[in-house]
Amino acid sequence: MRDWKNTADIIIIGGGIVGASIAYHLATRAQKDVILLEKEYLCEGSTGLSVGGFRQQFSNPANIRLSQETLNGFKHFKEDFGVDIDMHQVGYLFMAREKDIWDDLKNGVQIQKKYSVPVELLSPEEISHRWPYIKTQDLLGGTFCPEDGYADPYPVTMALARSAQSRGVHIIEKTRVTDLGVERGQVKGVKTTRGDISAPIVINAAGPWGGEVSRMAGIKLPVRPYRRQVFIISCINQIPGPVPMVIDLDSRHYFRGESKMILTGMSDLNEPSSFNLLVDQEFMVKVIEALVYRAPILANSRLIRGWAGLYAITPDENPIIGTITEIEGFYCAIGFSGHGFQHGPAVGRILSELICDGKTDFDLSPFAHDRFGKINLPGEKQVV
Numbered sequence: 286m287r288d289w290k291n292t293a294d295i296i297i298i299g300g301g302i303v304g305a306s307i308a309y310h311l312a313t314r315a316q317k318d319v320i321l322l323e324k325e326y327l328c329e330g331s332t333g334l335s336v337g338g339f340r341q342q343f344s345n346p347a348n349i350r351l352s353q354e355t356l357n358g359f360k361h362f363k364e365d366f367g368v369d370i371d372m373h374q375v376g377y378l379f380m381a382r383e384k385d386i387w388d389d390l391k392n393g394v395q396i397q398k399k400y401s402v403p404v405e406l407l408s409p410e411e412i413s414h415r416w417p418y419i420k421t422q423d424l425l426g427g428t429f430c431p432e433d434g435y436a437d438p439y440p441v442t443m444a445l446a447r448s449a450q451s452r453g454v455h456i457i458e459k460t461r462v463t464d465l466g467v468e469r470g471q472v473k474g475v476k477t478t479r480g481d482i483s484a485p486i487v488i489n490a491a492g493p494w495g496g497e498v499s500r501m502a503g504i505k506l507p508v509r510p511y512r513r514q515v516f517i518i519s520c521i522n523q524i525p526g527p528v529p530m531v532i533d534l535d536s537r538h539y540f541r542g543e544s545k546m547i548l549t550g551m552s553d554l555n556e557p558s559s560f561n562l563l564v565d566q567e568f569m570v571k572v573i574e575a576l577v578y579r580a581p582i583l584a585n586s587r588l589i590r591g592w593a594g595l596y597a598i599t600p601d602e603n604p605i606i607g608t609i610t611e612i613e614g615f616y617c618a619i620g621f622s623g624h625g626f627q628h629g630p631a632v633g634r635i636l637s638e639l640i641c642d643g644k645t646d647f648d649l650s651p652f653a654h655d656r657f658g659k660i661n662l663p664g665e666k667q668v669v
């Protein structure tokens with residue numbers, strides 16, 4: 286079997302943005318004996334189905350810092366990797382209808398400004414003035430950061446993975462981890478559909494399957510998969526571009542420009558956890574209705590296509606990153622709750638530092654695996 290090895294220093298489970306970024310950063314730190322295992326092909330999980338947004342508008346400082354590190358990396362991506370990631374800094378416009386949401390947005394702005402985020406508070410009149418196609422009558426206000434935007438997750442992930450590979454990381458696709466070996470509290474390796482591999486360090490970067498992989502190690506972590514659906518509609522010349530990411534935080538509905546089209550989606554908070562990836566026609570109608578409500582000019586647009594992907598959600602909508610204290614050698618980077626594309630690149634740097642140096646400059650306490658039910662951490666309020 287080409288590329289097969291039955292021992293390694295470090296095994297990474299998962300070939301999405303998070304696994305690829307960890308592999309890349311380990312490789313740049315001269316960790317040569319690393320295997321990345323992917324049950325499908327690279328980027329076929331949530332990463333390839335994401336809408337590629339990045340933003341500094343978070344309520345939790347840890348999330349702001351992760352986004353800022355990634356944004357800096359995206360700005361230099363072409364120089365560093367020779368790859369165009371189709372980056373568009375069109376801005377994110379968050380909008381609020383209810384007072385509690387508006388208060389959260391205003392508090393968010395105060396926190397973001399402490400981290401030098403160029404965010405503005407906007408009245409409904411100002412929103413209407415800048416984007417006349419947005420209905421604002423029911424709004425209390427909004428916040429806008431022009432540095433936010435979107436990029437294509439596929440070239441980002443593939444560039445990180447290929448760069449890791451060129452530095453010696455073994456990437457093995459179509460190979461599923463079926464069990465983890467743990468003896469006397471120490472990781473020993475993994476069982477896979479193609480054979481066993483022994484290793485003293487195993488990293489769980491399995492995205493929506495992160496809860497399952499943790500259970501293989503005998504650890505129960507609250508990470509669950511939830512379907513999220515996205516639709517593309519035609520709108521040629523109906524709206525002057527660039528169309529920012531426009532988010533109705535009350536309903537968790539959003540839309541943005543996508544070439545000469547509009548991309549739109551919404552979180553269905555009543556849908557139970559599942560691995561369902563089917564597009565639901567009834568829900569599609571609700572998304573389009575929410576879109577036309579917010580931008581009535583789009584009433585006569587045509588649906589082009591839709592797809593569904595999975596968010597990996599934790600109870601406070603923040604990820605679990607770092608060591609799992611009960612099992613030596615077991616690390617997790619899972620539960621990104623809808624913001625893993627923009628946080629994965631920074632998390633790879635942080636986790637590789639933790640593994641190689643035993644410490645990192647980034648305070649991972651908001652993301653500790655044992656925080657749930659113990660300490661009252663603020664979590665993340667600006668989630669779409």
Ligand SMILES: Cc1cc2nc3c(=O)[nH]c(=O)nc-3n(C[C@H](O)[C@H](O)[C@H](O)COP(=O)(O)OP(=O)(O)OC[C@H]3O[C@@H](n4cnc5c(N)ncnc54)[C@H](O)[C@@H]3O)c2cc1C
Nearest residue numbers: 299301303324330331332335338462492594624625626627
């Ligand atoms: C519709 C949608 C829109 C989104 N929009 C955004 C956005 O705008 N901005 C943003 O930042 N984030 C967004 N996200 C979230 C983002 O896509 C995820 O947080 C991110 O991709 C997570 O990356 P990952 O590497 O952890 O997971 P994944 O990309 O899912 O990678 C995990 C990989 O692990 C593999 N795997 C799982 N179990 C095993 C096993 N047992 N053995 C081997 N391999 C295994 C899977 O096949 C998968 O490829 C969106 C997600 C969706 C679904």
